[in-house]
Amino acid sequence: MKKQKNRVISAVLCLALSASVVMNVGATTIDEAQQKANELESQKQSTQAEQNALADQLNLIAEKMTQTQAALDEKKTEITQAENDLIAAKVDENDQYTSMKKRIKYMYESGDTQFLEILVEAKDMNDFLNTAEYVSQISAYDRDMLKQFQDTVAEVQAQEDSLKAEYEELSNLQDELTGQQAQVQTLLDNNNVKLADLESQIGANAQVLADLKAAAEAAARAQAEAQAAAEAAAAQAAAEAASSGGGSSYIPPSSSIVVSGNGQFTNPCPGASxxxxxxxxxxxxxxxxxxxxxxxxxxxxxxxxxxxxxxxxxxxxxxxxxxxxxxxxxxxxxxxxxxxxxxxxxxxxxxxxxxxxxxxxxxxxxxxxxxxxxxxxxxxxxxxxxx
Ligand SMILES: [Zn+2]
Structure with missing residues (x-):
């Protein structure tokens, strides 16, 4: 009986040892795997937060780019208008110059030939006008009209130049935004790769964790079963020992004489109720x-x-x-x-x-x-x- 008990104990110990070996396979315990799962989850969350921030940034840039593009389009329309205005102003200026020259020619054709020569030889409008000694001979009306047209041309020209400068500025801004967009998009792409990697690590670790838990459960089950079997064996051994040593329930008739009373007959059933x-x-x-x-x-x-x-x-x-x-x-x-x-x-x-x-x-x-x-x-x- 004592020997039997020792054998049962050593069997249970043996199983307990092998169960702890199973749980330590790959030097990873359930606790370690769980800790890794928590770490990965926290990394995933911060990467996700980063991802959201980058996406917000990208949206902001896109919004700015849309606004800038609208401004650029508007500026382009204005520039086209300014170009047309300039052409119109130059046409007016030239018309005035031409009609003025016709009038001067008519006025002086038969008179001052020297003036006509200068007029013909003048390289351009300004050259003609800057010839001071003849300016006085041009009518004040013509001079004023020409000056007015020239001012308009200059004004339209300046406006066009300013519009072109603004357009250039907007265009630079748009280029800058495009650069930023590419940069943020790259960060976002990298982050996506990181996130996918974390997801795959989380999946793999979850599998490891599940396997470890299943192994631990199986080991615990096996241990419980072994213990139950050992207990059953011990109980059976004890029952067998009891039956072989104690004998049967058969009780032979009493050999002693049971007598009661002093009469000829003794009580034939003194055990009666x-x-x-x-x-x-x-x-x-x-x-x-x-x-x-x-x-x-x-x-x-x-x-x-x-x-x-x-x-x-x-x-x-x-x-x-x-x-x-x-x-x-x-x-x-x-x-x-x-x-x-x-x-x-x-x-x-x-x-x-x-x-x-x-x-x-x-x-x-x-x-x-x-x-x-x-x-x-x-x-x-x-x-x-x-x-
Ligand atoms: Zn009877």
Whole structure:
């Protein structure tokens, strides 16, 4: 038994050791894998936050670029308008110059030929006008008109130049925004790669964690099963030891003599609870008077021979069940009925107080009891007369 117990303990220890080995495979424990999962999740969250910030930045740049493009488009329209205005102003200026020259030519054609020569030789409008000594000869009206047209041309030109400068500025801004957009987009792309990598690491780690947990559960289950099996084996061993050492529940009839009272008959069933029916009783109108005395007792209660004698009958009868009949000599006979078992046999001598059987309810009986009957000369008599 002690040896058995030791073997069980060592088997359980062995299993516990192998379970802890399984859980440490790849130098990764559940705790380590869980910690890694937390770290990866936190990295993912910060990368995601970065990602959102970059996306916001990109949206802002795109918005600015849209605004700048709208301004550029507007500026382009204005520039086109300014160019057309300039052309118109130059046309006006030239018309004025041409008509002015015609009038001067007409005025002086027949007079001052020297003036006409200068007029013809003038390289351009300004050269002509700057020739101071002749300016006085041009009518004030013409001079004013020309000056006005020239001012308009200059004004439109300046406006166009300014518009072109603004356009240039906007164009530079747009280039700058395009550069920024590319830069942020690159960061966003890199971040996307990082995020995808983290996702894949998280997935792989989750698998490792799941595997570790499954292995730990399987090991714990195996350990529990082994322990249960060991306990069952120990219990069976203990049961086997008990049955081989303790013997059966069979109890042989008592060999001691049980005698009570000083009469000729001893009590044939001192273990009875009570007398359920006395000799001579009429238990129902159709029944004859009761020929014996009924000892109500639980099944198995020992019955004893009332006096010394010889067993005449030890067997079975359909009405008396397992019964014993003993001859005491001098015409005195006792009958013992309804036994569950009998421990004497016909022809056997028995002593007063020797066990002959055990109470039962065989034959014509409604419950366990001993029907004890005494007969003298073949006639039933009250057993109490002999007690
Ligand atoms: Zn009876």
């Amino acid at each position: 009570y007398i359920s029916s006395e000799f001579g009783e009429y238990r129902s109108p159709s029944d004859p008077a009761h020929k014996g005395r009924d000892y109500a007792a639980s099944t198995g209660t020992p019955t004893y021979s009332a006096a010394d004698g010889t067993v005449l009958i030890a067997g079975y009868s359909s009405s008396a069940g397992n019964w014993v009949v003993i001859d005491h000599g001098n015409g005195l006979v006792t009958k013992y009925m309804h036994h569950s078992s009998i421990c004497v046999s016909a022809g056997q001598s028995v002593s007063r107080g020797q066990q002959i059987g055990a109470v039962g309810s065989t034959g014509d009986s409604t419950g366990p009891h001993l029907h004890f009957q005494a007969e003298s000369g073949g006639v039933a008599v009250d057993p109490r007369n002999f007690m």
